[in-house]
Amino acid sequence: MPGHVTMNDVLIAQLPPLILRSALRALVSQGKASQGIFVDHVQRRLRASPPSFIPPAELFDSKAPKAPQFLASVRCMFSSRIAVESLPYFSYFFTCITQARLLWASESELETMLIKACGDVVQAIQALKESHPSRTEELRSKLLELQQALLTCDAYSLEKELSRPFTRARVQVDDAYSWFFPGTLSLYNPDYQARSQISERSYLHTSAEAISYTSLGILEVPRLFNGLWQLSSPAWGSATSKQQNAALGQLLEAGLLAADMADHYGDAELVYGLFRATLPPPIANKVIAATKWCVFRQPEVEITRQFVMEAVQERSRRLGGRIELLQFHWYDYTNKDYLFILSELVRISRSHSELVSNIGLCNFDAVHTEEACLHILSEIGEVGLVSNQVQYSLVDSRPIIRLVDVCHKYQLKILTYGSLCGGFISEKWLNAEAPDIYNEALQLTPSQRKYFDMITTWASWSDFQILLQKLKSIADKYQVDLTNVATRWVLDRPAVAAVIIGTRLGVSEHVESNLKVFSLKLDNIDTNSLDKLVLKGAAKVYETLGDCGNEYR
Secondary structure (H helix, E strand, C coil), rough: CCCCCCCCHHHHHHHHHHHHHHHHHHCCCCHHHHHHHHHHHHHHHHCCCCCCCCCCHHHHHCCCCCCCCCCCHHHHHHHHCCHHHHHHHHHHHHHHHHCCCCCCCCCCCHHHHHHHHHHHHHHHHHHHHHCCCCCHHHHHHHHHHHHHHHHHHHHHHHHHCCCCHHHHHHHHHHHHHHHHCCCCCCCCCCCCCHHHHHHHHCCCCCHHCCEEEEEEEEEEEEEEECCCHHHHHHCCCCCHHHHHHHHHHHHHHHCCEEECCCCCCCHHHHHHHHHHHCHHHHCCCEEEEEEEEECCCCCCCCCCHHHHHHHHHHHHHHHHCCCCCCEEEEEECCCCHHHHHHHHHHHHHHHCCCEECCCEEEEECHHHHHHHHHHHHHHHHCCCCEEEEEEEEECCCCCCCHHHHHHHCCCCCCEECCCCCHHHHHHHCCCCCCCCCCCCCCCHHHHHHHHHHHHHCCCCHHHHHHHHHHHHHHHHHHHHCHHHHHHHHHHCCEEEEEEECCCCCCCCCCHHHHHHHHHCCCCCCHHHHHHHHHHHHHHHHHHHHHHCCCHHH
């Protein structure tokens, strides 16, 4: 009896907000059914009682500003997939900035809020794309209105000689406008004032000489990739375009030339594309853009050669040039359309190398990796695939069971993610108690909630502590960081080409620490001791989750 009064009603009414949110996170983690109920309920409530448009004076009141509350309400809208309706609220917020004649200092609370608001626009536009709204004049009008508000803010900040945090939002809105209404004039024309300054900088620093490289198709790639998945959520923090470019420049100077991203990682492709456009051609031609085309549900249009070509062109457009590696993910192996798509992708890489030069897989298991290779071989006469990106770490070594043999057979390399378990494999968690992953006071990221489950699938938290202690002892032996040992172990596994290390662009970087992995060589005693601790859990993870990537299907 859903409406019947029970003790649960009393419990819900009395719980402190922190515990209530923790309980709600636990409930929605149970699967699609509970997630759907939650989102549908929030949508109905927001549509019945939408947020109010707060006057500018109240939004930015010096003593009690209501802007944080206003933005929180708008986040609820696009996060519950009411993305179209959220756009006028953003337009109003940015219009109020100039109406209130706001002034902000660098690194002030106000500037931080504006940076977060622009990050919210990035996420809202991504949610808008994923909701597949009708391409109406109303949508066009809302996008134009938002872009005009951002343009006015940008001009205002330039006039007042303030920092300009609006670039990311402007670029993302422009990209959405071009995507929804192809053939229209661009709303945003980026300036490359930093080009001359960047050209004078010493890229490819001498430290790059110590970096290990490997072949990947026709590419020579560093064995560490910069992972940009953290741009997919504000949970990892927000930064301005200027801060992100500076961070990418630092990575490039260190010799870390390759970045991994995806079509659904917020504005990652746009961020990297604009950065690459600021580089002098000799340097720009050396960086490696690895992105993904991820199909999470049945496409709404007929799958043809033109459909595949348009997908490649879209990735290339967002990156502002060639895709060095395009990795393909498919939602359901029972639908064999993906075999046709992969064959077409390989053909395009041969006929249109200015768009894409190498094709790989993402989260394919061993059986379907082999199926793809055999199909392309029969269609084209060569395998044509160069890699498969899968989760691989000390606590998830499923690739050794079947995938490695298939990769050797067809000469594919493995790119790995999750190799540090979202940050759990670090000294921070050494001798720490098992976290309550739904307790927001701990400020765990979405990745950490996922990888905590991976750790406890592999073994117990106490077993994980034994692993961290072993990693620490080996790290002390070589005078490196604990994370370096974990990364080195993965790099030394058969068929592994590179490890993807996540970076919070403009928020925090660990460049110097990550580079230590290249000077680290584990001896047989170290490797065998780690193998003894972790490999026994591979079968358990395989039996629980299935082969690589099965958790995404």
